[in-house]
Amino acid sequence: GQQLNQSPQSMFIQEGEDVSMNCTSSSIFNTWLWYKQDPGEGPVLLIALYKAGELTSNGRLTAQFGITRKDSFLNISASIPSDVGIYFCAGQRFSGGYNKLIFGAGTRLAVHP
Amino acid sequence: NAGVTQTPKFQVLKTGQSMTLQCAQDMNHEYMSWYRQDPGMGLRLIHYSVGAGITDQGEVPNGYNVSRSTTEDFPLRLLSAAPSQTSVYFCASSWSGRADTQYFGPGTRLTVL
Numbered sequence: 001g002q003q004l005n006q007s008p009q010s011m012f013i014q015e016g017e018d019v020s021m022n023c024t025s026s027s028i029f030n031t032w033l034w035y036k037q038d039p040g041e042g043p044v045l046l047i048a049l050y051k052a053g054e055l056t057s058n059g060r061l062t063a064q065f066g067i068t069r070k071d072s073f074l075n076i077s078a079s080i081p082s083d084v085g086i087y088f089c090a091g092q093r094f095s096g097g098y099n100k101l102i103f104g105a106g107t108r109l110a111v112h113p
Numbered sequence: 114n115a116g117v118t119q120t121p122k123f124q125v126l127k128t129g130q131s132m133t134l135q136c137a138q139d140m141n142h143e144y145m146s147w148y149r150q151d152p153g154m155g156l157r158l159i160h161y162s163v164g165a166g167i168t169d170q171g172e173v174p175n176g177y178n179v180s181r182s183t184t185e186d187f188p189l190r191l192l193s194a195a196p197s198q199t200s201v202y203f204c205a206s207s208w209s210g211r212a213d214t215q216y217f218g219p220g221t222r223l224t225v226l
Binding site for chain 2: 003004006031033040041042043044045048088090092096097098099100101102103104105106
């Protein structure tokens with residue numbers, strides 16, 4: 001099945017540093033979403049983007065919906081230890097009467113105090 | 114309000130055994146879905162339901178059955194488990210069918226020997 005290309009696969013950074021990750025696809029989506037997953041838990045939605053070019057912030061997180069509708073990025077500013085986890089991008093497409101999600105493989109973030 | 118609950122948390126099966134993964138939500142959501150998460154890959158949609166009595170296949174439905182007799186419950190059945198079904202399974206529900214209203218359960222980690 002189709003997957004999104006998410007990079008980088010993992011990052012190990014110092015507390016206080018900024019982080020950037022992105023997703024690309026060969027297909028267009030009507031919505032892009034970014035999730036965070038903590039160990040032993042399900043993904044939790046961080047940001048949803050609905051229009052090409054849209055730039056949205058949620059605290060220290062900023063995400064953008066690419067103009068071509070085939071890509072998105074997520075930035076985390078001034079990282080803190082609780083930012084540790086796996087971040088997933090997902091594209092949403094309406095198909096078969098349902099809004100189906102296609103997920104990237106995730107970016108594993110480690111923050112060194 | 115417990116949200117989305119999944120049982121069991123962990124399960125080990127032998128090849129050929131059958132079992133049912135339970136998923137329940139107390140938010141009166143019409144839309145429910147099952148995903149699997151494998152190492153190095155994003156979540157992939159197995160089956161989904163847009164309401165009681167209505168189910169459909171997602172991206173990777175082979176080897177799995179579902180039914181939706183009530184709004185609250187959406188069990189996932191493995192009729193004859195295979196090692197390829199070793200994965201973490203997540204159930205999700207939403208009131209609108211849109212991903213930005215979707216909540217994930219905590220997951221079931223299944224190992225098939």
